[in-house]
Amino acid sequence: MKSKIILIALLLLQNIFSQSKIKIEGSVVDEDKSPLPMVMVFLANSGDGAMSDDKGSFSFLTKLKGKVTVNANLIGYEKFSKEIEIKDEKKITVDIDLKESALKMKESVVSASSFGSEKGKGLVLSRIDVLTTPGGAADLFQSLKTMPGITQVSESAELYVRGGDPIETITMIDQALIYHPFSYESTYGSLFSNLKNEFIKGMYFSSGGFSAKYGNVLSGVLDIETKGVPTRMQSNFGISLANTNFSTEIPLIEDKLGFNFNYDKSFTKPIFWLNGGLDKFTAAPSSQNVTGSATYAYSKTGKMKLFGVFAKDIQGVNVVGTEYEGTFNGSTVSKFLNLQHSNIVFQKLVMKNSFSFSKYTNNWKLGVLDLIKTDKVFSFRNDFEFFINSRTRLLSGIEYEKRNINYLGQIPDNDYNIRPEAQRKVIDADILNSRVGGYFELESANMFGVSNFASAIGIRYDRIPTLKLGWANPRINVSYKINEHSTIKTAWGIFNQLPDPRLFNPVDGNPNLKSMQAIHYVLSYDYLFDDDNSFRVELYHKDYKNLPLENSLLKYDNNGKGFADGVDVILKSTLTNGLSGWISYGFINTKRKWMDFEKLTSSSFDITHNFSLIAKYFVATNWQVGINFKYATGRPYTPIIGAAYRATENVYEPVYGDKNTSRFQNYKRLDIRLTHFTTLFNMANTVFYLEGLNILDLKNIFGYYYSPDYSQRKEISSYFGRRTVVVGMSVGI
Amino acid sequence: MKTSTTTLFGFLFLLSSLLGSSFAQSTNELMKEGKTLASKAYIVYDKDTFTKAHEIFEKLYSTDSTNYTALYNLTYVEYRFLEMGSRDKALFDKYVNKAVEHGEKISLVKGFASEGKTLFASILMMKITYNWAEAMTLSPRINSLLGEAEAINQNNPRAYLIHGIMKLNTPAAFGGSIKDAIANFTKTISLFEKAEQDSSLLVNWGYLDALAWTGIANEKMEMADAALFTYKKALSIEPDFSWVKYVLLPNLEKSKGEKKTTY
Secondary structure, eight states: OHHHHHHHHHHHHHHHHHHHOEEEEEEEEOTTOOBOOSOEEEETTSSOEEEOOTTSEEEEEEOOOEEEEEEEEOTTBOOEEEEEEEOSOSEEEOOEEOOBOHHHHHHHOOOTTEEESSTTSSSBOOHHHHHHOTTSTTOHHHHHTTSTTEEOSSSSSSOEETTOOGGGEEEEETTEEOSOOEESOBTTBOSEESSOGGGEEEEEEESSSOOTTOOSOSSEEEEEEEOOSOSSOEEEEEEESSEEEEEEEEEEETTTEEEEEEEEEEEOHHHHHHHSOGGGEEEEEEEEEEEEEEEEOOSSSOEEEEEEEEEEEEEEEEEEOSSOEEEEEEEEEEEEEEEEEEEEETTTEEEEEEEEEEEEEEEEEETTEEEEEEEEEEEEEEEEEEEEETTEEEEEEEEEEEEEEEEEEEEESSTTOOOTTSOEEEEEEEEEEEEEEEEEEEEESSGGGOTTEEEEEEEEEEEEGGGTEEEEEEEEEEEEEOSSSEEEEEEEEEEEEOOOGGGGOTTTSOTTOOOEEEEEEEEEEEEEEETTEEEEEEEEEEEEEEEEEEETTTEEEEEEEEEEEEEEEEEEEEOTTSEEEEEEEEEEEEEEEOBTOOSOEEOTTOOSEEEEEEEEEEEETTEEEEEEEEEEOOOEEOOEEEEEEETTTTEEEEEEOSTTOEEOOOEEEEEEEEEEEEEETTTEEEEEEEEEETTTOOOOEEEEEEOTTSSOEEEEEOTTSSOEEEEEEEEEO | OHHHHHHHHHHHHHHHHHHHHHHHHHHHHHHHHHHHHHHHHHHHTOHHHHHHHHHHHHHHHHHOTTOHHHHHHHHHHHHHHHHHGGGOHHHHHHHHHHHHHHHHHHHHSTTOHHHHHHHHHHHHHHHHHHOGGGHHHHHHHHHHHHHHHHHHOTTOHHHHHHHHHHHHHSOGGGTOOHHHHHHHHHHHHHHHHHSOOOOSSSOOOSHHHHHHHHHHHHHHTTOHHHHHHHHHHHHHHOTTOHIIIIIIHHHHHHHHHHHHHHO
16 A cells, blocks of 8 residues: 555656656757757856757756747857747657858958968967067067968068069058058168067068958968057066067056056167177167057947057168268158957947057268158958848948158169268158048858858059049959868959059159059869968969159150069978978069069069078977078079279269179078977066077178279178077066 | 694684775775765865875875875866866975875776876866976877877767866966867867766866866857856756856846946
């Protein structure tokens, strides 16, 4: 009897229990009705839920009754929410369709010839790569020069992209153009950038076939995004034989308001004292840089950011010229201020605006040369991104730029005589140009309805009202993802840019020059082994038209032309044994008929072979050794084959051979860096480093200087033409 | 004489077998006790309970240095000590060298390859938590250990868990990604939920961690409802899971309350 009662009680309990729990089941699929595994499906405000299995199916039990909300979340897809009512059913079926979010689409449209700092978007050059590249002095531009597509024309920081002049590559910071992001500009180029690594949040670089977003540029784009509100208070102090630096990040109101600040002072005297060469200078190069930003996030999506750079530098170099021995004195003051606003409006429209002002003043003095260049730029830019659906995005924007360049001073009448008493031209020239531009670009992650086909088709129009010039540039990028690892990309586009502003100078230029043009053709293959290991090979062809060419009547016309053909290869890897780095190789054949090159000739940027090997390896805990080996074909130059005496000036005028028919010796350099990471006083993260630049003391030269009658010549050593040792440390708290 | 010798050997054989069996039994029981203590210690996050578990595993391992199960469990407890040590320097200093030594050892033991490498990676990760400067050297090593662990056993949930924690706590500029972290945690949870019932003597850790870390990552993505679900799910599995019960869930509810008043 007792056992019967127990049995009945158990059956009742089981019945009650089974009645109290309802089964929720269903399946999760995407827009193509393909099952989605590992989707978290759950009832709001409860712990009831489950994850979908490999077939997209899920099921779980709940005790909840009445109206409840079923949620489903998967990264890359829009959040799913549906209200259901649970009554007395035993089970409820909920089928879930997840739509890909716009973010997912963005990731699948990757243009050719580009790399950036975000993983999963193709070839990566991260901040840590920049910081630890041996010989790169943690300088973005110097590190970029180890990547394919950028030729090693000289040791300067300027970027020579696929046979292009440095002015053919633009730099943008938070949407704003900056024309002089360098310090120590001289006739041989600039050494480092003014953009401090501490401020860089992300960057995108393209060496061809880039988006219609970028105008008035022929060869390359470097687009930098600076940091926003810092997440935590931190400061860093660094000192080396060449500079001292202090930076701090202050979050004033968490996630809302914060400041970033950096002060950098470089003083090269100790480094030249240690390594020799101090006698070359009357004033060892020194510079100061103050960079700061303030960011205010006034809402979840709205943000205002004020970013500014103030930089100045001086240098006094003893110059042994053919006809004159004296001092080159250079000084530069550069100011840049940008106010950026960004927000998301109407849920699907991302809007970014920037107002910027920059002023750059540069003074060069050498013999008769005494020239002050002032470059003032005011610009405004508005970019929109509208998400039409989860796989299509429309980009558009407008920009306005007003640029005023003034040259004031005197320049030698003839290049071969720069003595202080030499014949001269006095210049006080204003070159005023304003430009308006606009673009549309449609990005699609499933071109022709094929999910692996992505495209970006755009057009932009630029107009220079003062020159009554205008041009339209169509551009197309298409990529096809063969499988999880392999992608083929191709790009075509027309690119226009105004020539060097100096050529518009009414004194010795032509204010009516037209814009130069390049047509890019790119075909590339990417293989991503995983996030840390990638391979890329890329073929390209560039056709140049309307290049400036010397003209005896007009000074310059637009009858120049040229081309650049090449292949770029890179293998970037992080191996399991702690070895990381990359190998890049570029082959280029480029010829130009432009400036004073009367026929199609190897341009000065025709560096046939470019090779870089960057390797970093942890030899012991906290000890890393890195090497940076560079090899590049010597730069072409025009040889001097004789000289004619000019009695009126008492100077020899060189007689040049055929243009660019000689080459300097091949460039070879090995930098090595030993880094030790440690913690001081249990609180200060400290990095000590010892760096040997051109450790093998390999001879590299900039050019030649000649005896007064040009019968003998001597080599001009490059910046790093001798072995240089740098030690330094950095402390962060 | 011959008979008595045979009898003696027979007796000794029987005795040794009995002793051996009894020893094995007591070893297993001790191991089970240690495992229970270690699991309980994590739920209530109690140093003393961890210490008791540590004593048991240490005793077992010192008695038999080929008892790799004991070594694994011992190393696991030391990993938790390092985790606690982020707020208790003395505790961290006390165990860090042992943990690294044991972690390295277990990572090389055949049969423990995937689990051992994951545990060693976890220990190295805790070293970074305590000392940022070591990130430069240890991150590549951790990533390579986890890569190997995942290659050896693609269904090792703990490898994905540690991968996720690394992704979540690394600044974006250095390769961190909340989205990648969530993908790893999701995979961890999925693997735990697919796994057969645990009958091993190894401490089966990571499921609750994965739920808690998923919640944290979801909070960072401003998906409070998803975070709330994972926290509640964790509590439905272990109602006394103190990290979620006393820290994460109250903080989430507090921030949700604050947001309501703000907007």
